[in-house]
Amino acid sequence: MCLLYRVHFISDPTKQRVIEAARKLGYVPNLSARQLRNREDHRRITLALLWPMDTRASTIVRFLNGIQEYIITEEEMEIELLIEPYGEVGIQSVKGLEVPNRFNGAILAHTTKADEQLMDGFSPSVPIVQFHRYSSKYSYVNANNFQAGEKVAEHFIQNRHERIAILYPEVSSEALEQRLAGIVGRLEKDLQTEYIQKTCTFTENGGYQAVRELIRDAYHPTALICISDHVAMGALSALHDHGISVPDQCEVMGFDNQEFSKFTIPKLSTVHLPVEKMAKRATQILVKSILNPMCPVTQEVFDLEIIHRSTTKQGI
Amino acid sequence: MCLLYRVHFISDPTKQRVIEAARKLGYVPNLSARQLRNREDHRRITLALLWPMDTRASTIVRFLNGIQEYIITEEEMEIELLIEPYGEVGIQSVKGLEVPNRFNGAILAHTTKADEQLMDGFSPSVPIVQFHRYSSKYSYVNANNFQAGEKVAEHFIQNRHERIAILYPEVSSEALEQRLAGIVGRLEKDLQTEYIQKTCTFTENGGYQAVRELIRDAYHPTALICISDHVAMGALSALHDHGISVPDQCEVMGFDNQEFSKFTIPKLSTVHLPVEKMAKRATQILVKSILNPMCPVTQEVFDLEIIHRSTTKQGI
DNA sequence: CTGTTAGCGCCTTCAG
DNA sequence: CTGAAGGCGCTAACAG
Numbered sequence: 001m002c003l004l005y006r007v008h009f010i011s012d013p014t015k016q017r018v019i020e021a022a023r024k025l026g027y028v029p030n031l032s033a034r035q036l037r038n039r040e041d042h043r044r045i046t047l048a049l050l051w052p053m054d055t056r057a058s059t060i061v062r063f064l065n066g067i068q069e070y071i072i073t074e075e076e077m078e079i080e081l082l083i084e085p086y087g088e089v090g091i092q093s094v095k096g097l098e099v100p101n102r103f104n105g106a107i108l109a110h111t112t113k114a115d116e117q118l119m120d121g122f123s124p125s126v127p128i129v130q131f132h133r134y135s136s137k138y139s140y141v142n143a144n145n146f147q148a149g150e151k152v153a154e155h156f157i158q159n160r161h162e163r164i165a166i167l168y169p170e171v172s173s174e175a176l177e178q179r180l181a182g183i184v185g186r187l188e189k190d191l192q193t194e195y196i197q198k199t200c201t202f203t204e205n206g207g208y209q210a211v212r213e214l215i216r217d218a219y220h221p222t223a224l225i226c227i228s229d230h231v232a233m234g235a236l237s238a239l240h241d242h243g244i245s246v247p248d249q250c251e252v253m254g255f256d257n258q259e260f261s262k263f264t265i266p267k268l269s270t271v272h273l274p275v276e277k278m279a280k281r282a283t284q285i286l287v288k289s290i291l292n293p294m295c296p297v298t299q300e301v302f303d304l305e306i307i308h309r310s311t312t313k314q315g316i
Numbered sequence: 317m318c319l320l321y322r323v324h325f326i327s328d329p330t331k332q333r334v335i336e337a338a339r340k341l342g343y344v345p346n347l348s349a350r351q352l353r354n355r356e357d358h359r360r361i362t363l364a365l366l367w368p369m370d371t372r373a374s375t376i377v378r379f380l381n382g383i384q385e386y387i388i389t390e391e392e393m394e395i396e397l398l399i400e401p402y403g404e405v406g407i408q409s410v411k412g413l414e415v416p417n418r419f420n421g422a423i424l425a426h427t428t429k430a431d432e433q434l435m436d437g438f439s440p441s442v443p444i445v446q447f448h449r450y451s452s453k454y455s456y457v458n459a460n461n462f463q464a465g466e467k468v469a470e471h472f473i474q475n476r477h478e479r480i481a482i483l484y485p486e487v488s489s490e491a492l493e494q495r496l497a498g499i500v501g502r503l504e505k506d507l508q509t510e511y512i513q514k515t516c517t518f519t520e521n522g523g524y525q526a527v528r529e530l531i532r533d534a535y536h537p538t539a540l541i542c543i544s545d546h547v548a549m550g551a552l553s554a555l556h557d558h559g560i561s562v563p564d565q566c567e568v569m570g571f572d573n574q575e576f577s578k579f580t581i582p583k584l585s586t587v588h589l590p591v592e593k594m595a596k597r598a599t600q601i602l603v604k605s606i607l608n609p610m611c612p613v614t615q616e617v618f619d620l621e622i623i624h625r626s627t628t629k630q631g632i
Numbered sequence: 633c634t635g636t637t638a639g640c641g642c643c644t645t646c647a648g
Numbered sequence: 649c650t651g652a653a654g655g656c657g658c659t660a661a662c663a664g
Contacts, residue, residue: 023608028361032351033641034417036656045344049399053384057377064376068369068401081399083365085384101350101658204579230576237579260546263520263553265581292339349657352640417642 044078045290047283048103050094052110053085054171054202058230059256059275063109063131066279077287091115100125105290107131107282110173127289129282133174139289139298141282145175148271148304149182152253155306156223157190159251159313164195165221167210167231169202176227179255183225200231207234215242221250229254229261229270236264236311252311266310274302360394361606363599364419366410368426369401370487370518374546375572375591379425379447382595393603407431416441421606423447423598426489443605445598449490455605455614457598461491464587464620465498468569471622472539473506475567475629480511481537483526483547485518492543495571499541516547523550531558537566545570545577545586552580552627568627582626590618 049067051060071079082103084094091111096102109131111119119128120137130140156164164187168180180197187195198214200206207226211234214221224239226232232254236246244250246266254261254270261268281300289295308314365383367376387395398419400410407427412418425447427435435444436453446456472480480503484496496513503511514530516522523542527550530537540555542548548570552562560566562582570577570586577584597616605611624630 019610023610026607028420028606029416030352030641031362031417031420032348033656034643035348036346036352036640036658037642037644038415038417039656043344046347053381057381060380061373061376064399064401065369065373068403071401072403081401083380083397083399085380085387085397087384087388099354100345101347101354104344104347204576208579233576234579237581237583240581260520260549260576263524263550265553265556267553290344291342294335294339346657349640350659352642352656353658353660355640 043076044080045104045287046080046082046102047286048082048084048094048096048106050084050086050091050106050108050111052112053087057085058258059273060109062258062275063279066276067283069276070280070283074287077291079283079287090118092118096126097124097128098122105129105286107286110175112171112173116174127286127293127295129286129289131278131282135299137297139285141278141285141300141302143175143273143278143302143304145178145304146182146185148255148306149179149184150186151182151304151306152225152255152271153183153186155253155312156225156251157187157193159223161193161223161251163219163221164193164223164225165214165219166195166197166225166227167200167207167235168197168227169206169231170199171202179227202228202231204230204234204237207231207236208238209234211235211238211242215244220244223251224253226252226254229256229258229268232268232270232311233260233264236266236268240265246311247313251313253306254311257307262309264311269309269312270307271304272307273304278302359392360396361420361603362396362398362418363602364398364400364410364412364422366400366402366407366422366424366427368428369403373401374574375589376425378574378591379595382592383599385592386596386599390603393607395599395603406434408434412442413440413444414438421445421602423602426491428487428489432490443602443609443611445602445605447594447598451615453613455601457594457601457616457618459491459589459594459618459620461494461620462498462501464571464622465495465500466502467498467620467622468541468571468587469499469502471569471628472541472567473503473509475539477509477539477567479535479537480509480539480541481530481535482511482513482541482543483516483523483551484513484543485522485547486515487518495543518544518547520546520550520553523547523552524554525550527551527554527558531560536560539567540569542568542570545572545574545584548584548586548627549576549580552582552584556581562627563629567629569622570627573623578625580627585625585628586623587620588623589620594618 086093105127107129111133128138130138132142134140134142166183187193198210200210224235226235232252236252239246239250246252254268257270257272261270285298402409421443423445444454446454448458450456450458482499503509514526516526540551542551548568552568555562555566562568570584573586573588577586601614
């Protein structure tokens with residue numbers, strides 16, 4: 001019992017009555033007032049993590065791991081992390097961007113096009129760092145997804161593939177579109193290589209179904225570029241079910257380098273995305289901007305590398 | 317710029333000087349004061365999610381998904397979610413449990429034995445709901461892991477296995493220990509069945525290495541019980557690398573029913589853990605306790621069912 | 633146009 | 649033992 005928790009001089013029955021009344025009125029102690037009163041939060045700041053709670057949520061674990069390292073080591077400030085999982089409505093539902101009293105700063109992750117337009121239009125009341133996307137206006141930490149896409153395409157061109165299928169999600173983000181653009185851009189330059197784009201949901205099941213449909217339609221890809229490891233895992237499963245051997249009959253490439261992708265069968269070749277490092281950096285930049293409102297916009301891009309494991313063939 | 321953001325009558329150079337001074341002093345606006353002043357937070361409560369940022373973090377995504385559904389539909393209150401990822405120090409590092417001004421209530425997930433002892437000892441300043449563990453003192457939402465362990469063991473006894481290996485993690489939680497206890501308890505009742513316990517880290521790599529070591533030591537299991545799907549995935553990978561066919565030469569069972577386990581090769585049989593439902597329920601109970609401090613302790617246990625896919629054999 | 637102040641809700645302290 | 653009041657930091661409103 002926290003209400004009345006140090007009031008000794010009130011008799012128990014009276015306490016009961018007060019508590020009962022409080023319950024009826026729906027009274028909840030006001031945290032802001034308590035914090036203000038106790039003023040032990042002088043060096044505390046609250047960061048918000050605006051993350052879409054759709055299928056792209058899985059990297060949030062890696063993000064949190066990356067961020068935590070920073071939070072713990074940061075001694076100057078005490079950092080509090082607010083999760084704002086927003087749904088399909090988009091970022092507009094997050095109140096704290098308009099009002100400056102919810103959090104001191106925010107990291108926006110995987111925003112959609114609509115979100116981005118919204119963000120361009122108005123000026124948020126607190127510093128913002130965009131995660132995994134470019135921005136002309138705000139600080140960001142991004143990865144060179146376009147170049148990574150080119151590298152992946154390059155690999156498959158080298159291996160002289162006849163039929164390349166690109167599995168990419170309908171609900172997209174800039175990062176994923178950049179990957180696609182990089183892949184397609186490079187493939188287009190090479191006239192010998194044929195490819196098709198196949199949309200799917202951004203899940204294992206999406207990859208599975210997409211491959212099934214391709215095969216049903218008598219399209220037998222010799223290479224599969226999956227826009228995420230999750231999709232790739234589903235694709236591997238479907239290829240296996242159809243008796244197509246990887247990488248002999250079909251090479252497969254993923255994106256992200258999730259923990260599990262070392263343990264698929266065969267072990268998945270993928271593009272390493274340094275989520276943890278990016279998260280740490282994004283948090284650093286945000287905290288700096290909060291402490292120094294005049295801090296210039298900081299924009300960083302991480303280079304990405306292909307990790308060849310067992311679903312691709314090298315040096316043929 | 318949020319500082320001075322509506323003060324129009326101050327000249328720009330002066331603004332600059334003020335901001336510069338603020339920066340030098342390390343001034344950060346006090347959110348509590350702002351919130352208090354603007355009092356539009358009458359019906360807002362803050363929930364904390366105390367989650368260990370170790371390898372058990374992966375279910376946090378499912379948890380967040382489950383919780384979000386509730387948060388959005390709950391109209392009476394505006395619910396804010398604070399993540400307190402605590403490290404190896406344990407729960408003691410979370411200040412808000414002692415002081416009643418950080419959050420209105422907390423969900424403790426995957427606490428360790430040390431944490432549990434600590435919690436038994438003192439009375440937290442806010443309502444608590446334990447997630448995925450029993451408690452004599454607090455509300456909890458748990459799953460019947462013991463019974464699930466028994467069911468799994470029962471299956472393998474039915475299939476008359478000669479060598480069963482149980483892979484379970486060193487850093488454990490009550491839930492995992494219950495699984496183990498259920499498995500071992502049931503196996504012990506059957507004198508014909510031999511089994512061994514093998515510890516491993518709680519990751520895909522842990523499962524992979526454990527199986528490698530077993531085989532190196534000339535122990536060829538005919539059944540593998542993995543205490544989580546992640547471990548199972550690693551185990552499957554290792555079995556594949558050693559040319560051991562699943563389920564013919566070795567059956568494999570996981571726990572949790574993570575999204576990916578439908579897409580391993582072969583498709584993983586596992587025990588479904590309804591994380592989303594449990595998360596939603598835990599949040600409901602917590603909110604109720606916050607709104608009604610006299611609310612009695614609520615304790616709920618979900619039953620678990622085996623999902624047979626392709627890594628086990630049924631009806632032989 | 634500029635400076636002052638009241639009061640948000642809470643809890644500690646001090647006065648009666 | 650009980651009751652009243654001050655002040656945490658902020659900003660809208662008001663007074664000069």
